[in-house]
Amino acid sequence: MSTGIIIAIFGAAICAALAGIGSAYGVQCAGQAAAGVCAEKPDLFGKLLVLQALPGTQGIYGFLVAVLIMVQTGVISGAPVDLTIQQGLAYLFAGLPIGIVGWWSGIYQGKTAAASILMTGKDPDASAKGITMTALVETYAILALLVSILLLFGIKI
Amino acid sequence: MTGTNNLFAVGRIKALESNIIDINLWHRLFDMNEKEALRILQENHYGGDSGDQQELETMIDNELASVHQLIKEVSPQPILTNLFLLPVDGYNLKLLLKEKVQEVNVHSFLHEGGSISIDQMIDSLNADRFDFFPEPIERALLDLATQKDSRIISYTIDQAIYSQIFNILAQKKNHNHLLIEYFKSKIDFTNIITVLRGNALHWEAIRVKPMLLKGGEISLKIMESVVGAEKDKLIRKLSTGRYSLTIRKVLDEFYNDMKMISLEQSFNNALLSIVFEEKNDIFGLGPIINYLLQKEHEAQVLRVMFTGKRAGIELSISELGIV
Numbered sequence: 001m002s003t004g005i006i007i008a009i010f011g012a013a014i015c016a017a018l019a020g021i022g023s024a025y026g027v028q029c030a031g032q033a034a035a036g037v038c039a040e041k042p043d044l045f046g047k048l049l050v051l052q053a054l055p056g057t058q059g060i061y062g063f064l065v066a067v068l069i070m071v072q073t074g075v076i077s078g079a080p081v082d083l084t085i086q087q088g089l090a091y092l093f094a095g096l097p098i099g100i101v102g103w104w105s106g107i108y109q110g111k112t113a114a115a116s117i118l119m120t121g122k123d124p125d126a127s128a129k130g131i132t133m134t135a136l137v138e139t140y141a142i143l144a145l146l147v148s149i150l151l152l153f154g155i156k157i
Numbered sequence: 158m159t160g161t162n163n164l165f166a167v168g169r170i171k172a173l174e175s176n177i178i179d180i181n182l183w184h185r186l187f188d189m190n191e192k193e194a195l196r197i198l199q200e201n202h203y204g205g206d207s208g209d210q211q212e213l214e215t216m217i218d219n220e221l222a223s224v225h226q227l228i229k230e231v232s233p234q235p236i237l238t239n240l241f242l243l244p245v246d247g248y249n250l251k252l253l254l255k256e257k258v259q260e261v262n263v264h265s266f267l268h269e270g271g272s273i274s275i276d277q278m279i280d281s282l283n284a285d286r287f288d289f290f291p292e293p294i295e296r297a298l299l300d301l302a303t304q305k306d307s308r309i310i311s312y313t314i315d316q317a318i319y320s321q322i323f324n325i326l327a328q329k330k331n332h333n334h335l336l337i338e339y340f341k342s343k344i345d346f347t348n349i350i351t352v353l354r355g356n357a358l359h360w361e362a363i364r365v366k367p368m369l370l371k372g373g374e375i376s377l378k379i380m381e382s383v384v385g386a387e388k389d390k391l392i393r394k395l396s397t398g399r400y401s402l403t404i405r406k407v408l409d410e411f412y413n414d415m416k417m418i419s420l421e422q423s424f425n426n427a428l429l430s431i432v433f434e435e436k437n438d439i440f441g442l443g444p445i446i447n448y449l450l451q452k453e454h455e456a457q458v459l460r461v462m463f464t465g466k467r468a469g470i471e472l473s474i475s476e477l478g479i480v
Contacts (some may be wrong), residue, residue, distance in 0.1 A: 036169040036231075039168070041172045118171040124170045
């Protein structure tokens with residue numbers, strides 16, 4: 001295995017790991033708030049579940065980019081391509097946007113989701129507003145995902 | 158405070174906030190006679206769902222006991238939230254000490270929900286073993302061993318409760334600016350009410366001074382200097398510190414209508430507004446403390462409202478501190 005492919009694998013791992021950490025924190029944050037509200041108003045479970053799930057998307061985006069890197073570099077098929085160091089670094093840097101933005105936006109979206117869950121707990125009719133406000137944080141994760149994908153498809157091997 | 162376990166507690170509290178009596182219900186209760194108002198409270202599940210017709214005091218006691226129990230259950234920092242339950246302990250202690258002096262049974266007036274269990278409190282007082290209490294309260298109880306003056310009992314216990322509160326706040330140096338601000342302001346506002354009450358009753362300084370609580374932002378020297386003072390001097394001297402504008406506004410209003418109940422409610426609202434500013438800090442204690450104080454304020458307003466209804470006294474909704 002060349003140094004280039006090891007760097008590319010590191011790029012896949014880092015984007016899945018960072019975005020996953022952000023999502024895990026965000027979902028946990030929202031989950032605690034949802035559990036508190038559900039303890040008093042169990043009938044709100046459905047509305048709260050949507051809000052709790054929203055910060056989980058960053059982890060999926062990170063996973064998606066990691067899989068794309070693995071497909072392009074042949075790691076997933078068990079026949080890794082012989083990459084140069086420059087090509088390996090290109091894959092690493094292509095994975096960074098969704099890794100870093102997914103990490104932070106997952107955390108911030110979790111906090112927004114928690115606040116929206118609390119708002120829904122007080123006024124169940126406000127859940128749609130809460131979903132909209134929480135979804136806005138997602139915009140930046142989607143932009144980062146787009147940049148990562150465009151960069152990936154721009155790499156020539 | 159960054160702990161996310163706070164979120165579970167805040168989640169439960171926020172879900173329950175919709176049970177706080179809102180302005181529309183206050184207006185309805187205000188316009189009804191006592192019997193109808195009690196029925197409406199019961200329909201809104203105030204004081205629990207016993208199903209039986211209850212007295213207002215029983216409903217309030219049940220409601221506050223369940224709120225205090227909830228705070229104890231969910232608080233991520235019970236040491237700090239228990240500070241808000243210490244005044245309940247103070248109230249119970251004062252009653253039990255007065256019971257000893259006056260030889261009357263006060264057990265039915267004791268309030269559940271303090272940080273110290275009532276049974277333990279009674280056992281300790283009966284056995285004259287005070288080491289069970291926190292140090293400032295133990296010291297106060299030892300000082301009051303032979304005291305028969307209920308006024309001295311009252312302010313000695315109040316001072317001990319605040320000493321205990323500030324002892325705990327001094328030990329927990331982080332994240333307590335809200336609590337320090339709240340309790341310091343509470344002492345200031347209580348002292349101002351004491352001075353104004355003393356002035357209204359033409360009490361001499363020697364009688365008022367020992368009743369002033371230590372630990373507020375406004376020094377005792379300033380407080381003592383306005384005992385018996387005229388309006389202008391009193392307002393000028395007391396309008397100091399962080400809440401100088403609030404104090405000036407409340408005192409101006411007081412000298413316009415001279416109603417002690419409005420003064421107390423205005424200061425109470427000022428205290429609530431301190432906590433209200435942090436009620437949406439979902440990672441802090443603000444929402445939990447705000448809920449507790451809102452429920453205590455609600456109980457206080459209900460007591461005044463129903464007393465007014467029974468006595469046939471016309472009270473305005475603003476006089477009751479409903480905003």
